[in-house]
Amino acid sequence: MPTTPELVVLDMAGTTVTDGGLVEAAFTEAVAAQGVGETDERYPAMLTYVRATMGESKISVFRHLFGGDEAAARRGNTDFEAAYAARIDAVAPIPGADETIAGLRAAGIKVALTTGFSRPTADAILTALDWIGLADLTLVPAEAGRGRPYPDLVLTAVLRLGASDLRRVVTCGDTTYDVLTGLRAGAGTVTAVTTGAHTAADLAAAGAHHVLDSVTALPDLLHS
Numbered sequence: 001m002p003t004t005p006e007l008v009v010l011d012m013a014g015t016t017v018t019d020g021g022l023v024e025a026a027f028t029e030a031v032a033a034q035g036v037g038e039t040d041e042r043y044p045a046m047l048t049y050v051r052a053t054m055g056e057s058k059i060s061v062f063r064h065l066f067g068g069d070e071a072a073a074r075r076g077n078t079d080f081e082a083a084y085a086a087r088i089d090a091v092a093p094i095p096g097a098d099e100t101i102a103g104l105r106a107a108g109i110k111v112a113l114t115t116g117f118s119r120p121t122a123d124a125i126l127t128a129l130d131w132i133g134l135a136d137l138t139l140v141p142a143e144a145g146r147g148r149p150y151p152d153l154v155l156t157a158v159l160r161l162g163a164s165d166l167r168r169v170v171t172c173g174d175t176t177y178d179v180l181t182g183l184r185a186g187a188g189t190v191t192a193v194t195t196g197a198h199t200a201a202d203l204a205a206a207g208a209h210h211v212l213d214s215v216t217a218l219p220d221l222l223h224s
Helices: 022-033 043-052 058-065 070-086 097-106 119-128 152-161 176-185 200-206 215-222
Strands: 007-011 110-114 137-139 169-173 189-193 210-212
Touching (some): 007 152, 022 070, 058 070, 097 215, 137 152, 152 169, 152 176, 176 189, 189 200, 200 210
Parallel strands (some): 007 110, 169 189, 189 210
């Protein structure tokens, strides 16, 4: 880092929040409602794609899965959001994540939480965790323009929170798409964690500058 960070942009599910595989369970229920059950020959390829694109805007994932059929994609996304919300009690903080966010802010660093979920689902997670107001900003793809792996979420956080230098922006996520988002936005430090969807090897291959065991290791990295 050239100087002290101004802004840290953190992913939610898999990075600061754990949901015990809730994304896959909600996806399975959503595609079943569209006629693709677990025994359907199309299901394995769909699940593989969902796993590979963890972190991407969920509506974008369903658009791909249903071959650009917008009506089917929207139905799938709506069913996914409903299935996830029905299981919201399964979400919990990554151990120490809330203290890490509070500590960063206490040190004068602004923090943005970003997600590929819709605003209602993001707010349901934040409410369930009692995290409303924990970060300086929370963002979903619809509020930024495009979701991951595009740079929009990071750049929107930069603009809204008034960061002055992209070299002083840090990103952290658990997927290769989180890494790509940070790199494409020009963040000075792009970190990844192994508490979520993708392996350390995958994250390093995507270009992460640092791969950490947990988001709780981020403050020590930034002060090293």
